[in-house]
Amino acid sequence: MNAAIHVLLVSASVSDETVLTTLLAREQIGEGVKLSAAASAQAFYDALYSEQSYEIIVVDDRQAWSDWPGIIATCAKNRPDALLALLSSVEQPQESALSQGVAAVYPRNSAGLIALTKLVGKLAAQERGFSLRQETDAFDEAEEAAEEERGKLVYAVSHDLQDPLQLARRYADVLNEDFEDALGESGAKVLDHLKFNLGRTQEMLDELLEYSRLQHSRPEKEPVDFNDLLDEVTALYKITLDEIGGSIIRQQSLPTLVVDRRQFLRVFQNLIGNAIKFRSDRPLHIAVRAQRVRNEWRIGIKDNGIGISEEDAGQIFGMFERGSAAADYPGTGMGLAICKRIVQNHGGKIWVRSSFGSGSVFIFSVPQADDAA
Numbered sequence: 001m002n003a004a005i006h007v008l009l010v011s012a013s014v015s016d017e018t019v020l021t022t023l024l025a026r027e028q029i030g031e032g033v034k035l036s037a038a039a040s041a042q043a044f045y046d047a048l049y050s051e052q053s054y055e056i057i058v059v060d061d062r063q064a065w066s067d068w069p070g071i072i073a074t075c076a077k078n079r080p081d082a083l084l085a086l087l088s089s090v091e092q093p094q095e096s097a098l099s100q101g102v103a104a105v106y107p108r109n110s111a112g113l114i115a116l117t118k119l120v121g122k123l124a125a126q127e128r129g130f131s132l133r134q135e136t137d138a139f140d141e142a143e144e145a146a147e148e149e150r151g152k153l154v155y156a157v158s159h160d161l162q163d164p165l166q167l168a169r170r171y172a173d174v175l176n177e178d179f180e181d182a183l184g185e186s187g188a189k190v191l192d193h194l195k196f197n198l199g200r201t202q203e204m205l206d207e208l209l210e211y212s213r214l215q216h217s218r219p220e221k222e223p224v225d226f227n228d229l230l231d232e233v234t235a236l237y238k239i240t241l242d243e244i245g246g247s248i249i250r251q252q253s254l255p256t257l258v259v260d261r262r263q264f265l266r267v268f269q270n271l272i273g274n275a276i277k278f279r280s281d282r283p284l285h286i287a288v289r290a291q292r293v294r295n296e297w298r299i300g301i302k303d304n305g306i307g308i309s310e311e312d313a314g315q316i317f318g319m320f321e322r323g324s325a326a327a328d329y330p331g332t333g334m335g336l337a338i339c340k341r342i343v344q345n346h347g348g349k350i351w352v353r354s355s356f357g358s359g360s361v362f363i364f365s366v367p368q369a370d371d372a373a
């Protein structure tokens with residue numbers, strides 16, 4: 001029988017630990033792997049100076065208490081036999097990391113965690129003969145190869161967390177209803193906070209599930225008049241628009257395209273909903289226009305809201321990514337990821353042009369032959 005592989009995860013993120021544990025269990029190597037997590041300087045040093053041997057030490061590059069080269073250097077000195085892996089939040093830093101004793105660099109996202117799980121699996125299977133020093137392509141390969149597994153993981157995690165979350169929400173309701181007197185004023189405040197956060201978690205999970213389903217279902221295509229879609233969404237937001245004195249202007253007639261109607265309703269709803277949510281102090285004007293460019297239609301939704309910084313513009317289509325100015329607005333950061341998935345399901349692209357402070361234009365394309373509709 002092989003001895004268990006011990007992995008030390010130096011990460012302040014509880015979710016990384018949860019995801020890694022789930023992945024290790026799914027790879028069916030869980031029994032052969034023991035994962036310890038160190039989320040603080042104290043826990044890190046306790047682990048490092050303990051009797052426990054670690055075959056792999058994984059260091060997250062975003063630690064509040066030290067920079068990662070410092071942590072790696074401490075590990076290399078005290079645990080010279082351990083394989084050191086870095087979870088990196090910036091792109092492609094492997095050369096500098098490798099020169100500092102890191103054997104493998106993985107992106108700090110689910111694809112990276114999946115690739116890391118595979119490495120642990122290989123070690124657990126005692127395939128120690130393969131060259132760890134050659135793992136330099138891990139970053140690219142991980143991004144490419146893990147898309148499908150990422151989808152499965154997203155589904156499994158969001159699905160499996162529904163039950164315990166609903167149970168927690170039910171218990172919170174019971175506390176609210178049956179223990180009101182015992183809780184007192186400050187207890188009630190804590191409970192409110194708890195309920196708010198459970199509700200938010202539920203919202204995030206629901207959107208994750210929706211995203212995951214979109215990954216696996218094929219669009220049900222039919223000819224859809226985008227004028228009707230826009231009318232429907234405008235009607236949905238009519239009360240809000242009237243209240244804030246905002247307007248939606250159709251700059252020209254929109255095309256009829258063969259798409260999944262429900263999915264593109266969601267796209268319009270998200271994009272127009274965001275234009276309303278991220279409005280500035282100026283009266284809100286939203287303009288919608290369509291243009292045929294070669295073999296595709298492009299539809300643009302322009303607003304005069306708070307805009308998006310150049311740095312944020314590259315990130316906001318990712319799962320749970322929110323712009324730096326978004327903290328004061330409600331939301332989960334999943335809306336644009338869902339839009340991107342829908343547009344990609346139809347062979348198109350979505351992007352944004354924006355100038356911070358003066359507004360944004362979100363544009364999506366739908367490839368379509370002239371006579372398709």
Ligand code: ADP
Binds near residue numbers: 276278303308330334
């Ligand atoms: P959410 O709206 O829940 O934050 P989204 O995925 O819909 O999530 O949007 C991601 C981020 O993109 C937002 O948090 C915000 O920073 C930025 N964003 C999206 N639409 C707009 C817009 N019309 N104007 C300014 N910022 C926007």
